[in-house]
Amino acid sequence: MKRFSMLVAGSAALACLGALLTGCGSGDSESGPTTLRYSWWGNAERADLMKQAIALFESRNPNIRITPSFQEYEAYWQKMATETAGGNAPDVLQMDFSYLREYADRGVLYDLKKQTGGNLVLDDLLPGFRGAGEVDGALYGVPVGGNTWSMYYNPALFARAGAPEPAAGWTWQDYRTSLARITEATDSYGGGNYTGIIYNLEVRLRQQGGQLFTADGKLGFSREQLAAFWTEGQELIRAGVVLPVEKALQIKPRSGFVDDLIASELGWDNFLVRYAAEVKTPLKLAPVPTDNPGQLGQYLKPAMLLSASSRTEHPDAAAKLISFLVNDPEVGRIFGGNRGLPATNAQRAAAQLQGPLAEVAAYEKSIADQLTKAPPAPPKGAGSVEATFVRISEELGYGRIPVAKAVDEFFAEAEQKLAS
CATH class of the missing domain: 3.40.190.10 (Periplasmic binding protein-like II)
Incomplete structure (x- = not known):
């Protein structure tokens, strides 16, 4: 000194x-x-x-x-x-x-x-x-250092079900078809319920030219967009092709890849270190599905x-x-x-x-030219908003609340947290 x-x-x-x-x-x-x-x-x-x-x-x-x-x-x-x-x-x-x-x-x-x-x-x-x-x-x-949002999948389970492996250019409908095929043909669920994770909403919004939060710290999406996203999740639950919320909570902190419960999941790519220790067969990484060619919505x-x-x-x-x-x-x-x-x-x-x-x-090198600029730093209260999203998503997973009410509750709580 x-x-x-x-x-x-x-x-x-x-x-x-x-x-x-x-x-x-x-x-x-x-x-x-x-x-x-x-x-x-x-x-x-x-x-x-x-x-x-x-x-x-x-x-x-x-x-x-x-x-x-x-x-x-x-x-x-x-x-x-x-x-x-x-x-x-x-x-x-x-x-x-x-x-x-x-x-x-x-x-x-x-x-x-x-x-x-x-x-x-x-x-x-x-x-x-x-x-x-x-x-x-x-x-x-x-x-x-950093990471990007990605698709994890178990190639052995995809092959057993006769489902094509995830690849560049595949759509959300392609993914939902694979979820159903794997669930029907194997003892595993096709994947986790991706609509219960706020970052999957973010990537979907970015693929459509939107954002999770605006630059001035407000929600960057509408009630209608959230309702459509959560309705999609309800359809997956009713079809029985995603891991039920009670099983997902029961195995925490382990992932759904334990004991081949699921064949796929969306998450940050650096989680591969953790997931690899939970499975007997190697996992692979793939780009996130998109309905807008050339727009993965992914960023570092x-x-x-x-x-x-x-x-x-x-x-x-x-x-x-x-x-x-x-x-x-x-x-x-x-x-x-x-x-x-x-x-x-x-x-x-x-x-x-x-x-x-x-x-x-x-993997990151293979998609480097498709990664777009990171969003602005999230506003104060963003962590609480994410926790609210998870909690209400779990209520939806248990069937305790309809989508319309879930959306209203989320917006009321999220807007209050971001304003405080």
Whole structure:
């Protein structure tokens, strides 16, 4: 830490009052070592990997020292809420995409566009990640890794039923036909009830040119669109071709792939690591069905981002650390897929991915030209909206509520949560 006299430190503290949005300090031009506080969430394994990455950064930047801090996910956000409320945020912090807008709107985060092209290099980001950390024209986070929505399927079960494997260009009706054929010809259900997952609604909306949330933080779809989506789910339930909700809840936290209960599912592609451990026969990945050729509705979602505090006294050094952790090939080799598939080409090439993660990387590469720009960071309350969607979907699955009432309840609750 720079050595200030008590008088200078007191003056600096006074100068920082009211500077929440612009940050304090003129940069990192002073001589002497600089200390950055850096916080992230993760387990002991990630902490060990981070120690290696930090040591490498410090060896290449001898005038910058890092004070690390990490907690498990829930504890991390509890601590971050306390620190940011007290104006004591770390200089560099790991950010979840779902919290990005909330923290940006509170003035907690530094606009990294001020460092772009200098201390912060973004030229090597995969195209789908460019701009993913922007809010209202400012850059508040840089992705370090991510994933995309996808179709999982068990090729052995598809073959046993005589159903064609999912492929580019297949439609939602093609998928529903396969669900029925597999259920009829095997002891497995064709798949899970995809209408109970809000991200399947999102991908459907994006295929139609719509969105889940508007840029100003409201619901981006109509009651009629939701009613049609949930009605589709009711038809699948009545046909008996999707895993019943009671069985899905009974086996949690395991997926429907356990014991070949289902032959397919839609989810984030990095779940392949988890699913692969639950099945006896290998699973494959395929693009999401679409009724609009050329519009998969898929995008690269940041698994996590790196942000800087708006109150950091060392924005130059903070940007250097973020740039290093995102771009350096050796960091990519150290972490592999621990932070999600790396967000830059250089780190993906260096990550030495194996097994399911290598399959995920190959899959993303195969559809890279069809992935579109990520939506704006979700508004505050989006997580509660998703929880409401799941709860009401389960009520529909049990047959306890008609679609019309379910739609009314969802909109009433969701709009209230987004407005609060």
